[in-house]
Amino acid sequence: MTALRIVIDVLIAISAIFALAGTIGVLKMPDAFSRMQASTCIPTLGTICALLGALLYAIFFKNGDAGSAVKIAVICLLILVTNPIGSHILAKGAYKAGIRPEKKMETDDLGRDLYD
C-alpha cells in the first residue's frame, strides 16, 4: 500500500508542476494567443494527473468506492471534451475582434486569407 501511496503522491506532484508551468506562461507570455497556448498545460497534464491520483485513491483506499471513481472519470472525460472547444472558440473570437500581437507574427495565413 505504501508504494501505491507514493505513486499517488508523485502523480499529484507532477500535476502541480505542470499547473505551475501553465500559470507562469499565462503571466509571462507576450500576447493573448501565446498566453492561451501556455494555459493549455493546466487542463491537460495538470488536471489529468491529479484526477488519476484521485481515481487510484478512490479505488484502493476507499474500498472501491464506485460512485466517486466513476464521477472522477466523468470529470476527466468532460474536461477533455469541452476544453478544446472553449479554447478554439476563444482564439477565433479574439482574432475576429481585432486582437493582434504587438510583435508581428512569423506567418499570419489567417489574416492574409480571411480578415485583413
Next chain:
Amino acid sequence: MRKTTFPAILATFVLCFAFWVLLTWSFTMQELIAGGVVSLAVALFSARFFIHEKAFWFANPAKFFSGLFYWLCIFPIELVKANLNMAKICFTGCKKINPGIVKVPVDLQSEYGQAALANSITLTPGTITMETAEEDGQNYFYIHWIDVTAPSGKEAGDAIKGTLEKGLRRVWK
C-alpha cells in the same frame, strides 16, 4: 435542415442515458425510467445537430480498436511530449517563442475525423486550431503555433499533426 435518422436518435439516446447513469450512479427503477424519458426527449430534438454520418462506426472491430489505440496510446504520448516542451518554454522565461498562424492541408473527409483531429491539436499545448476551410475539395486548418519552425503547407502539417493524423486515418477516412 438535415433530416433526423433513426440510428442518429438511437446513438444520441445511448450517449445521454450513459451519462445519466454515470452521473447518478443509482440503479433504482424510478431513476432509470426518468433518465430514459429525458434522454429520449433530448435525443429526438438534438440528434440532427449531433450526428450527420454513420452513427455506429465503432461496430466495426478494426475501427473500434484503432480508435482505442489512438486515444489510449498515440495521443497521450504526443500530449506528454508537447506538455514537456511547453513546460520547458515556460520555466526558461517564455523568451524562445516564435508565434504564427499557419495553414495546413488535412487529409480527412469525415466530420468526425476532422473534429477529432482539430480537438487533438487544440489539446496539445503549443498549437490551437483557429479556423477550418475547404478549397477545391481539400480541407485546410488554420493553426496558431507557438514556435513556427516550418513554412506553411505540408511541412508544417507534418510537424504539427503527422502522427495524430496517421492514427486517425485508420479510423475515419
